[in-house]
Amino acid sequence: MLILCFVPHFLFEAPCTGCRCCASGTDCITTNGVIECLDPCDTYTVLNDTWRSTENTDYSYIHCDAYISWSGWYRFYLGQTSAQIPEKCVAENRCGTSAPMWINGTHPVQLNEIVTRNVFGSWYGSCFYFASNTIQIKLCYGYYVYKLQQPSVCNLAYCADEQQHQLCSPV
Numbered sequence: 001m002l003i004l005c006f007v008p009h010f011l012f013e014a015p016c017t018g019c020r021c022c023a024s025g026t027d028c029i030t031t032n033g034v035i036e037c038l039d040p041c042d043t044y045t046v047l048n049d050t051w052r053s054t055e056n057t058d059y060s061y062i063h064c065d066a067y068i069s070w071s072g073w074y075r076f077y078l079g080q081t082s083a084q085i086p087e088k089c090v091a092e093n094r095c096g097t098s099a100p101m102w103i104n105g106t107h108p109v110q111l112n113e114i115v116t117r118n119v120f121g122s123w124y125g126s127c128f129y130f131a132s133n134t135i136q137i138k139l140c141y142g143y144y145v146y147k148l149q150q151p152s153v154c155n156l157a158y159c160a161d162e163q164q165h166q167l168c169s170p171v
């Protein structure tokens with residue numbers, strides 16, 4: 001088997017163990033204690049909290065994603081429908097939190113493409129008040145999956161919008 005790792009020191013260790021060189025479109029994912037290169041389109045956690053909706057203006061209970069230990073990849077749902085993180089600024093005190101998180105950029109357009117995007121949290125009249133972290137997004141057949149990170153502070157939480165386009169439908 002020919003394994004190509006482009007960073008030389010990898011060649012002197014057991015190549016690709018611990019997912020040092022996962023194939024394009026795959027990622028190092030831990031399932032049941034086993035770490036391997038997997039396709040996040042198949043191996044993800046469902047995130048279906050209705051409170052994450054950008055339509056949600058009820059902030060009587062303030063959620064904070066900094067309390068969650070994020071691991072691996074996630075697929076958003078609102079009800080039975082695939083959802084996505086909004087690409088536009090969301091006003092503060094929505095999405096069941098104080099500072100709603102949105103991405104400054106677009107989702108991937110190529111099937112199996114993984115992109116990195118900056119996440120911002122709106123607060124105090126600024127869409128960019130919290131420059132929280134980066135996330136990765138993959139376009140799967142008909143939905144997105146996200147590799148989410150813990151935001152820097154409370155109260156920040158990821159927003160969800162209904163999916164904007166029908167993705168990768170057969171032509």
Ligand SMILES: *[C@@H]1O[C@H](CO)[C@@H](O)[C@H](O)[C@H]1NC(C)=O
Binds near residue numbers: 046048049050079
């Ligand atoms: C979220 O998904 C879980 C597992 O499928 C389900 O039990 C729960 O009712 C769902 N929650 C909502 C709000 O859709």
Ligand SMILES: *[C@@H]1O[C@H](CO)[C@@H](O)[C@H](O)[C@H]1NC(C)=O
Binds near residue numbers: 104105
């Ligand atoms: C938001 O994205 C635009 C377009 O990619 C970029 O020019 C701008 O610098 C970004 N803003 C911040 C605050 O990162």
